[in-house]
Structures are given as structure tokens and as C-alpha cells.
Amino acid sequence: MCGIIGYVGKNNNAINVIFKGLKKLEYRGYDSAGLAVIANKKFKIIKSVGKLYNLDVILKKNFINANIGIGHTRWATHGKPSKENAHPHTDFTESIVIVHNGIIENYIELKTKFMKKAPKFKSETDTEIIAHLLKKNYKNNLLHTVQKILTMIKGSYALGIMCTEEPDKIVCAKQDASLIIGLGKGENFIASDIPALLPYTRNMIFLENGDIAEITAEKVIIKDIKNNVKIREIKNIQWDTMQSEKNGYKHFMLKEIFEQPHTIEETFRDRIYINEGKIHIKEIKFDEKYVENISNICVVGCGTAYHAGLISKFLFENFAKIPTEVDIASEFRYRGPILNKKKLVIVISQSGETADTLAALRLAKSEGCETIAICNVIDSSISRESTNVIYTQCGPEIGVASTKAFTSQLSIIYMLALDWGYKRKKLTNEELKKYLKELWEIPSKIFQFLKKSKDVRNVAKVFVKKMNKNKILYLGRHINYPIALEGALKLKELSYIHAEGYAAGEMKHGPIALIDKSMFVVAIAMKSSRVYTKMVSNIEEVKARGGIAVIIAERDDREIASKSKYIIYIPQTGEFISPIMTVVSLQLLAYYTSVFLGYDVDQPRNLAKSVTVE
Numbered sequence: 001m002c003g004i005i006g007y008v009g010k011n012n013n014a015i016n017v018i019f020k021g022l023k024k025l026e027y028r029g030y031d032s033a034g035l036a037v038i039a040n041k042k043f044k045i046i047k048s049v050g051k052l053y054n055l056d057v058i059l060k061k062n063f064i065n066a067n068i069g070i071g072h073t074r075w076a077t078h079g080k081p082s083k084e085n086a087h088p089h090t091d092f093t094e095s096i097v098i099v100h101n102g103i104i105e106n107y108i109e110l111k112t113k114f115m116k117k118a119p120k121f122k123s124e125t126d127t128e129i130i131a132h133l134l135k136k137n138y139k140n141n142l143l144h145t146v147q148k149i150l151t152m153i154k155g156s157y158a159l160g161i162m163c164t165e166e167p168d169k170i171v172c173a174k175q176d177a178s179l180i181i182g183l184g185k186g187e188n189f190i191a192s193d194i195p196a197l198l199p200y201t202r203n204m205i206f207l208e209n210g211d212i213a214e215i216t217a218e219k220v221i222i223k224d225i226k227n228n229v230k231i232r233e234i235k236n237i238q239w240d241t242m243q244s245e246k247n248g249y250k251h252f253m254l255k256e257i258f259e260q261p262h263t264i265e266e267t268f269r270d271r272i273y274i275n276e277g278k279i280h281i282k283e284i285k286f287d288e289k290y291v292e293n294i295s296n297i298c299v300v301g302c303g304t305a306y307h308a309g310l311i312s313k314f315l316f317e318n319f320a321k322i323p324t325e326v327d328i329a330s331e332f333r334y335r336g337p338i339l340n341k342k343k344l345v346i347v348i349s350q351s352g353e354t355a356d357t358l359a360a361l362r363l364a365k366s367e368g369c370e371t372i373a374i375c376n377v378i379d380s381s382i383s384r385e386s387t388n389v390i391y392t393q394c395g396p397e398i399g400v401a402s403t404k405a406f407t408s409q410l411s412i413i414y415m416l417a418l419d420w421g422y423k424r425k426k427l428t429n430e431e432l433k434k435y436l437k438e439l440w441e442i443p444s445k446i447f448q449f450l451k452k453s454k455d456v457r458n459v460a461k462v463f464v465k466k467m468n469k470n471k472i473l474y475l476g477r478h479i480n481y482p483i484a485l486e487g488a489l490k491l492k493e494l495s496y497i498h499a500e501g502y503a504a505g506e507m508k509h510g511p512i513a514l515i516d517k518s519m520f521v522v523a524i525a526m527k528s529s530r531v532y533t534k535m536v537s538n539i540e541e542v543k544a545r546g547g548i549a550v551i552i553a554e555r556d557d558r559e560i561a562s563k564s565k566y567i568i569y570i571p572q573t574g575e576f577i578s579p580i581m582t583v584v585s586l587q588l589l590a591y592y593t594s595v596f597l598g599y600d601v602d603q604p605r606n607l608a609k610s611v612t613v614e
């Protein structure tokens with residue numbers, strides 16, 4: 001939610017650095033954007049509503065030479081998307097300017113307590129109050145003023161602050177929202193996320209909660225609220241810059257779908273030893289005794305990550321015989337889960353910043369549970385706070401709809417479940433080897449499928465042409481039921497078509513009433529599945545009521561051809577491995593449907609990539 005960027009250097013290039021950084025952060029929010037630079041000891045502030053393109057148009061007409069500035073791309077929480085509510089915000093005299101990612105929970109209280117006689121605020125945001133408080137308390141030292149006012153503030157923040165009295169520095173602060181410092185030569189940067197900094201430096205400091213930093217072109221000083229100096233490790237980030245570019249693809253999402261054979265392989269690398277029939281995940285610190293004694297697992301995530309959790313239940317229960325519960329992170333802490341030292345809690349999050357997932361992790365830790373985080377973003381809050389962290393190794397995921405992170409999350413879950421199944425003597429070495437072989441073959445099968453995805457484009461065209469009621473049902477059973485949920489989620493978020501995922505056996509208990517001759521029903525019918533014949537019966541039930549079946553089927557399935565005109569064939573896989581393959585076809589179906597409808601695939605309306613607010 002919201003992205004911030006800041007630059008201080010010797011070149012008068014701040015506007016370009018900030019704008020390019022905002023482009024890389026746009027996935028975090030895109031309802032408005034703005035930037036502030038200091039030129040001739042005064043702020044120049046430029047803001048616009050809508051996507052960054054609009055800001056670019058203004059900047060092209062108003063280039064300003066400046067060597068310091070901050071910028072922001074917004075996902076509205078307090079106040080509608082408008083120029084007034086867009087960041088940066090200033091105090092009334094325009095001598096302090098700030099950008100903010102997060103939520104100030106006590107902003108109303110602060111407004112009434114400290115600003116009684118203040119003129120009317122310029123925006124409806126929770127952020128503006130910080131600029132006024134800073135001005136009110138400012139005594140020739142911005143860093144000290146920030147330290148002082150942060151004692152008054154409750155909530156989450158990544159802040160970037162400048163002041164005309166000290167025009168050579170940016171002060172930034174972090175609490176429960178990501179903030180990274182990029183170290184250059186004669187120039188330094190701040191940003192919400194790694195890709196915005198990669199064109200300039202690989203040396204980065206990941207600020208920790210409570211850190212407040214003063215940044216000039218030559219120096220970075222990190223302190224806490226009590227003015228103690230904090231020494232933070234400088235990390236060298238090896239991400240490939242190309243991974244955060246479109247690389248010839250029309251959209252990030254398409255590129256990320258096509259990257260999956262590679263990202264799954266990277267996730268397996270140095271963890272699966274195919275010849276020895278062994279899995280070794282070195283990040284996991286438990287010994288074999290602990291694995292033998294795991295009595296219960298609780299898996300928590302949001303959205304797509306939650307769907308990965310639902311699949312994990314099948315795998316932990318079938319391979320390792322460990323009872324597993326799965327929770328939506330935003331519900332978890334409110335349902336009063338029974339947590340104790342014997343429970344292992346696994347949290348799944350691409351961004352590692354999702355507020356509800358982070359809160360679930362904290363609750364689990366406070367109850368003494370062992371925890372594992374499956375994350376993609378290095379050094380994110382969740383990965384830092386969990387006792388164990390396994391990274392998905394897929395590089396930056398920029399498309400708002402999660403694709404490659406999901407299949408890598410599944411890859412990790414397969415490895416954990418198989419490894420623990422073997423260690424708990426629930427799987428023989430032969431069985432382990434068989435599953436490992438099936439897993440190992442997945443990247444090349446996805447590659448084969450993606451090379452010939454004409455079926456998918458055809459179905460997407462039919463959706464767009466024939467669908468007149470804007471509703472689609474996705475049906476799956478057993479381990480592909482969560483994939484029906486995921487397929488429906490992808491379609492609705494990208495193409496604004498109401499799509500619902502259902503366990504096919506439940507169709508008779510309600511949704512069947514929706515079926516008529518305009519209704520498309522996407523059914524996942526894997527021949528290798530124990531519920532294949534039941535899925536085929538469900539398809540017949542749809543057809544008997546005039547519904548139009550679109551079937552995801554295995555390439556060698558001859559029988560299915562007679563069931564529908566619309567079949568998407570995918571390579572054959574083993575029953576338990578199939579979700580990692582079926583989901584790719586549904587990702588692509590959602591992608592093409594959105595493209596054919598003319599929507600912005602990478603930045604669907606109202607969404608943001610990392611949901612750092614509750």
C-alpha cells in the first residue's frame with residue numbers, strides 16, 4: 001500500500017530518479033502520485049490524480065533542476081483519491097514536507113489535542129497532521145524533531161521528510177512498513193522496496209522498526225527515538241535488474257506467468273537432491289525429533305497465499321499425516337485459535353508485509369508456537385520476525401495479481417510435506433523418489449504448456465464475446481478445489497467479472513440455481529484424480545441445465561473431448577502435483593480475458609500489491 005522514494009545527491013537529477021522509482025513502486029498503489037524537490041531553498045511540489053502517466057505529463061512540462069526530493073504513489077486509505085489528498089503533504093508555511101506509507105491511528109486525537117487553533121487542514125488524510133506537528137515542534141534540527149513527534153504517534157509508517165531549513169537532508173523513519181536505504185557514491189536513496197533502488201545500487205540497509213535515519217549525499221546516520229546510534233548491516237542484493245523490467249513482454253503479469261518454469265526451478269535449487277531422493281531445506285532449524293513430534297500445523301495467509309495454504313492441508317495430511325488447519329489471516333486472531341508450544345504455525349506471504357498475516361505471526365509467537373514464514377521479499381517484516389524463513393526465490397513480483405509467487409509457495413510446501421512425510425516414516429524412499437520426480441518434471445511441463453497456449457486465448461475470446469451476464473463459476477474437487485478458488489480470484493480481480501470458486505460436489509447445494517444457457521462453468525477435471533468421474537458427472541449436470549462448460553483436462557484424456565467445445569489441455573501430472581500445473585492455465589485464462597476486455601492487467605482498479613493495512 002503506497003510506495004515512497006527519496007533521493008539526495010550531487011546531480012540535479014532528483015526528479016528523474018524519483019519518477020523512475022515511482023514507476024517501480026506503482027504496483028503498491030496507483031490512485032494518485034506526487035513528489036517534492038527543493039530548488040532555491042523552496043519546495044516545488046507536483047501532484048496528480050490517477051496513474052503515474054498523468055504525473056509524467058506535468059513533469060515533462062515543468063522539469064526542475066534539484067538534487068534532493070521525495071515522492072509517493074498512493075493507495076487511498078483516508079480520503080478519496082484527489083490532488084489534495086495525494087502526497088507529499090506540507091505544514092501551513094510549506095517549510096516541511098512529508099510522504100507516508102502506513103496509517104496514523106490516532107490522527108484525529110492528535111488533531112484535536114495539538115492543532116485546536118490551526119487553520120483548516122488541506123487534506124482529509126491521516127498524514128497531514130505529522131507535517132503540522134513537525135513544524136510546531138521544529139527547533140533547528142529535523143532529526144530531533146522527528147524523534148520527538150514520533151513519541152506522540154500511534155500506527156504504522158514509513159516516512160520520508162524534508163525541511164527547507166536543512167535543504168541537504170532527508171529524514172526517514174520506519175514502524176511496521178517497509179523502508180530501505182540505498183547507498184550510492186555521493187548519493188543516497190530511500191524506497192519502500194528493492195526494485196526502485198536496483199538501477200542505482202545493490203548496497204542496501206533494511207531499516208528496522210523504531211529506526212530513524214538522517215540521509216545526506218555523503219552520509220547515513222541511523223538512530224532510535226532516544227538518540228542511540230543503531231548499526232545496521234549493509235546487504236548486497238543480487239536480484240537481477242531485468243527481473244523488474246518487462247523484458248519484451250506486454251505486461252508484468254504475462255512475463256511472470258512465463259517465468260514460472262524458471263522460478264520453480266530456482267525454488268527447488270539446492271533443496272531437492274533428485275539422485276539421492278533427498279530434500280534438504282537448510283533454512284529450517286528443526287531437528288528430526290521435532291519433525292517427528294509435530295502434532296498440528298496451522299497455515300495462515302491472505303488471498304492467493306491463503307489458497308496455497310488450502311493446498312498445504314492436503315499435502316501435510318496426506319504425505320506427513322499431520323493434522324492441518326488453514327486460516328484466512330484477517331480472521332485468525334479474532335476467532336480465538338487454540339495455540340500452544342506444540343503447534344507449528346506457517347505463514348505464507350509474497351510481500352512479507354501483509355498486515356493481517358504479520359499480526360497472525362505475532363500472535364502465534366506470543367503463544368510460544370514454532371513458526372515458519374514462506375516469503376518472497378527478502379528482509380520483509382514477516383521474514384524477519386518468523387523463527388524460520390524459507391524464501392520463494394522468484395525475484396520481484398510486480399504484477400498486482402500473484403502468479404509466480406503462488407507456484408513457488410506451492411513448491412516449498414511440496415518439499416516440506418514430502419520431507420516431513422519421509423522423516424515421519426509415512427512415506428517410503430520409493431514413494432519420496434516418485435513424488436520428487438513428478439515435481440522435478442513440473443518446470444518443463446509448464447514450459448511445454450506455455451509454448452502452446454492457443455486453447456486458452458480461444459476460451460478467453462469466447463468469454464468476452466459470449467458472456468452476457470458477467471458471472472462465471474469455477475469448479476474443482478479434492479486438491480484442485482483451492483485452484484478453483486484461485487482461478488476465480490484471478491479472473492475477478494483482473495477482469496471485474498463476478499467469478500466464484502466452488503467445491504464441485506457442493507454445486508447441487510445452491511449454485512446450480514445460477515446455471516442457465518448464458519452461464520460459463522470452468523471445471524478442473526484431471527484424469528489422474530480420484531474424483532475424476534465425479535467431476536465428469538458435475539460437468540454433465542452443468543450441461544443438462546444449459547450451462548457452458550470450459551474444461552481444464554489432461555492432454556491424454558480422450559474421453560473428455562465429447563464433453564465440451566471448450567477444453568484447455570495441460571500436460572499430465574500426478575494427482576497431488578496437479579495444482580501447480582492447473583493453476584497456470586487459469587492464470588493465463590484470467591490474463592487474456594482481461595487483455596481482451598481492454599483492462600489494465602498489471603494494475604487492476606482498487607487493488608494494491610502489498611496490503612499493509614488491516
Ligand code: F6R
Nearest residue numbers: 303304305349350351354401402
Ligand atoms: C491475488 C493477490 C492477493 C495476495 C494477498 C496476499 O492475486 O495477489 O490476494 O495474494 O494480498 O499478499 P501477500 O502474499 O503479499 O501476503
